[in-house]
Amino acid sequence: MAMAFIDLKAQQARIRGELDAAIGRVLDGGAYVMGPQVQQFEREIANFCGAKHALGCANGTDALELALMALGVGDGDAVFVPSFTFAATAEVVPGLGATPFFVDIDADTYNLDIGSLKRCIADARKRNLRPRVVIPVDLFGLPADMPAIQKVADDAGLKVVCDSAQGFGGTIEGKMTGSFGDITTTSFFPAKPLGCYGDGGAIFTDDDELAALLDSYRIHGKGSDKYDNIRIGMNSRLDTVQAAILLVKLSIYADEIKARDVVAMRYNELLANHVGVPTVPVGYSSVWAQYTIRLADREARARVQAALNDEGIPTAIYYPNPLHRQTAYNMFPSDPAGMPSTDDAAGRVLSLPMHPYLDEGTQDRIVKVLTAAL
Ligand SMILES: Cc1ncc(COP(=O)(O)O)c(C=O)c1O
Secondary structure: OOOOOOOHHHHHHHHHHHHHHHHHHHHHHOOOEOOHHHHHHHHHHHHHHOOOEEEEEOOHHHHHHHHHHHOOOOOOEEEEEEOOOOOHHHHOOHHHOOEEEEEOEOOOOOOEOHHHHHHHHHHHHHOOOEEEEEOOEOHHHOOOOHHHHHHHHHHHOOEEEEEOOOOOOOEEOOEEOOOOOOEEEEEOOOOOOOOOOOOOEEEEEOOHHHHHHHHHHHEOOOOOOOOOOOOOOOEOOOEHHHHHHHHHHHHOHHHHHHHHHHHHHHHHHHHOOOOEOOOOOOOEEOOOOOEEEEOOOHHHHHHHHHHHHHOOOOOEOOOOOOHHHOOOOOOOOEOOOOOHHHHHHHHHEEEEOOOOOOOHHHHHHHHHHHHHHO
16 A cells, blocks of 8 residues: 555544544534534634634635734735745735735744844835734744744734644643734644644634634624624635534544654654754644655755655655745745745755654654665
8 A cells, every 4th residue: 555645544544433423413413604513613722722712714824814814914014924835824915915025944943033034024124114914834833933033023013923734733831833923823724733624724812802803804804793794804614514523633633743743753763863854942842744854955855755756655845946936926025135044945855754643664664765765
């Protein structure tokens, strides 16, 4: 059987009975949109991460757009985002009339670099853009440096929207993603650490006013009367069936996070003498959305990836072409000092099979093929 990059079948085998029963209850109940499972899931996931409010929505991209809408982002605003991320982080910004401003990453963690963020804020002012929001991304599952980012944001008057599509469940000093910044967003895309069986997303905040705005924007800008819309919103709800599935998956998520960490630590042990392995700063925990190594150069990466592929071992490059170099984004500003860490990472990173059900024998085989190819 082909090796899975992310083994959703093994997870499904573990909870299939509960999933069938949960989906069956939605079919019996008939409330397919905003049914009781949505509210129950919102309560349980808010509890899980320690946020006051959680609101389901249609996907992680909408979650980001709704967050920026609730913060009133618009014409003339600069929104600071990493370039080394999935397109969605920046994609939502131009649609609101604002400018995405690309920030370099820290070479070790792949998350926003604080010095670069400060340079970009100063440069935005010179360009007559209004610094409004920073969107740190918890790349590959590791929370961004929230204490430092929050301080820069406070000093510059920025709001903070944490894009935790990959990092939901990660922690800094015991505090979980979902409870940092003004708003946190996540994605339940099937391959995410906490995924559903379709599209889904959520938004977290401790702020009652923002929560009320987000609730309105996700349902067409509704007021207290649903036929008196009081703002221009969108249709972005989490399906009841997906909420029912997520309730089952959330019940094993803490256990799966532990299993992911065991797999990642074992990769570290086996690979640290051969390749660059991921860095987790002291006091942080990652949910290992990806286990990403760094090879010596582009050529070494191509060789290793080909050798693994020949043995039926799937790998992926996240991300081969950073956003500030992509056709749709290369006209937007980036760090005036350049983006060296972003460009370097794009040329050398490689993500290996990673999921909570990766057994030691399979992992040994991956490591053996990889080290032989070096
Ligand atoms: C960092 C990041 N932000 C946003 C998204 C968008 O999530 P979705 O696919 O649910 O729209 C993703 C994943 O796809 C992501 O990895």
